[in-house]
Amino acid sequence: GDGGASLPGVPGEILDRAAALQHQHGSAYDMPYGTDLFRKAVVEDYWKLTPASGLGPENVLATVGGRDALVRAYDAMLALGHGRTGDLIVVTRVPWISYNWGPYGVGANVLLAPGSAGDGWAYTEDALQACAESAARLGRKIAGVIITSPDNPTGKDLSPERQAALGKAALRLGAAFVLYDWMYHTVTDHAPMDLNAFAAAFDAGERPRLMFLDGLTKSLGASNIRSAHLIASAEVVRYLTARASHAVIPPFYGTAVAMAAYQAGFLEVARAINEPTSASRAVMRRFVAEHGLTAILDQGYYAFLHVGKWLEKRGWKDSEPLGEYLAEQHGLAVVPGAYFSSFGGEWIRFSYATPPARTLGAARRLMEGLDALVAG
Template sequence: MAVVGTETAFEVLARVAEEERRGRRIVSFCIGEPDFPTPEAVKEAGIEAIRRNETHYSPSAGIRPLREAVAAEIARTRGVPTDPEEVVIAPGAKPILFHSLMAIAGPGDEVVYPNPGFPIYESVIRLAGATPVPLPLREEAAFSFTAEDLATRVGPRTAMVIVNSPHNPTGSVASPEALAELVRLARRHDFWILSDEIYSRILYEGEHRSPHALPGAKERTIVVDGFSKTYAMTGWRIGYGVMPRTLAGDVARLVTNAESCTATFTQHAALAALTGDQEPARRMVEAFRARRDRIVEGLNAIPGIRCLRPQGAFYVFPNVTGLVQARGLASARELQEALLTEAGVAVLSRSAFGTPAGDEDQQYVRLSYATSLEQIDEGLRRLEAYARGGAGRPGGRAWPE
């Protein structure tokens, strides 16, 4: 258990709940969850499935209609013909990541993962007994991995490379050149690609690019996607993986061992989401676009902060080195704590997204803008007041009660 990590976002969320229980108003940018409700038609499909008694076991790989719909969606959006036998449904996208690593990697293997990145990557790599190899995402490269950095980190021991585009925590999108080099190296060194595409529909410029769509990639790529972000279904716990048929059988067998199956009625709700009206999802992305523009503009107006404009997801990852230094702090982790206790603003520091890999001289925090424009404006106001020298009153009461 000593190697198993966690998600700091949930720990900070618990801190926020405790502060609010004490009567303090917190502006929270810490959790990566759409603040929109699940679309009504999707909720009704889930309720109707329960009423039809779709409350019993399903096949471990998922119900056939949903697997067919996912296969059709992959063919339509990635341009890759896909068979339902290549699809595994799981209670969220995380189990696909977990089971894929357990099926593929072990002691003696290396797994390359984006850094900074979703903290569960590094955690599960270690749990599988493999060696995590961080792939740096640098601000000067717009937080896309570079072909050069990737080439120096893969070799005969590489079992898998994990990519995430659009990316958590930076909102970046992998460049076409980097994806092409990834596939070329995968074929040369015979490793798997796990492409985490959970934010594929939350994109503000251009079309989504998947390594799965490149020549020679399908037979060695695992696409991880789901319904949590696009359809505001985080609590429904429903996701999927697309992979070669043999590996799909292995992953389904691990689902049998770990979860038995995914809740049947949530699969029917997911089917309605995927095949029904896409207007709620489109409107949500447009709202995120407006929020992105507001928060980027506001952050760049605050002394000591600079922020790139993200291309996807609903996160910004500003450089706060100047603010950390101006306030006499040692790190972004200390800034995270100071903002919560003195300014009533919850953010996550760079340390929440993987062991630092050579970027310790620069300090970053992540803010999720999956919240209202009013909350964004209030959070920016508090951040600016803190940056310009505002200090907490006795008892840490630096914000409205």
């Protein structure tokens, strides 16, 4: 899942332009939200936000990658939501590891929503209702709901209309905030999210309760650049800016890389990641079909593969030892689904964010490893 290692990463000319911006800008302290230059680039060059969206530069906060943005968001959800420590962050049944761990560090609890493997554990309105009822039984309230599309680890992709419907349902059921994690939204076979159109689906009372996360880690393979941004209400951004004054202030260079990419035409710059990943996605879909595998394989970086029958034959209770076996015996890196939650115990996350030939080679090595596992 590291496009900076398995793919070309950020183009050299973008890194050079960012270095020139750093040189021009100097090395004095910046504001805790980043810089006005970065905010302007996010609003005008990247999202191309219009006044009708209700969003402008004052709604943008630079962060040190996606995890930093999430921890800040959890903090704001607790403080500005119901104002209670210990309230709940709702995530899907098989969530990204950092969704499972991050909230506890700022005093939140995590609630896994009901879901089924056949639908990639995607949220439903009934599942969100069940979360609200569970929260009430626990004496808690829902501080935030995280909606990720395409998803990590499953790759499950939701239409903009479905994402909006789920967000509106969560707010209606009492969630203080809904955060949309769109870190993979440009790594797809379809158009990226249109924040102007998406914001229009919500009324004036709902919009201040929305947050949007995006960044360069996946879209440009900028894994060690640590550049992301959070878009939220002015109240949330002011709160987080004040907190950042005494915590983490984003370095200028990461925002400079983003500005350079945005101003050069982001989708064109991102082709170095998106085109090989898209080609590999097609290769992987054919491979899955040819081998009769059960997979969640929508968009983003990942295929989530069911390996239950091999685990059962081997006598392993979940996929954790399989990850170690594949790495040590077959030179293949996968992430056991058991690491995400017990509900992913019979699954593995397989990254196809590599050139197509390498993806096909890795898929073949996976099958060789699985077959050798039960033959031995």
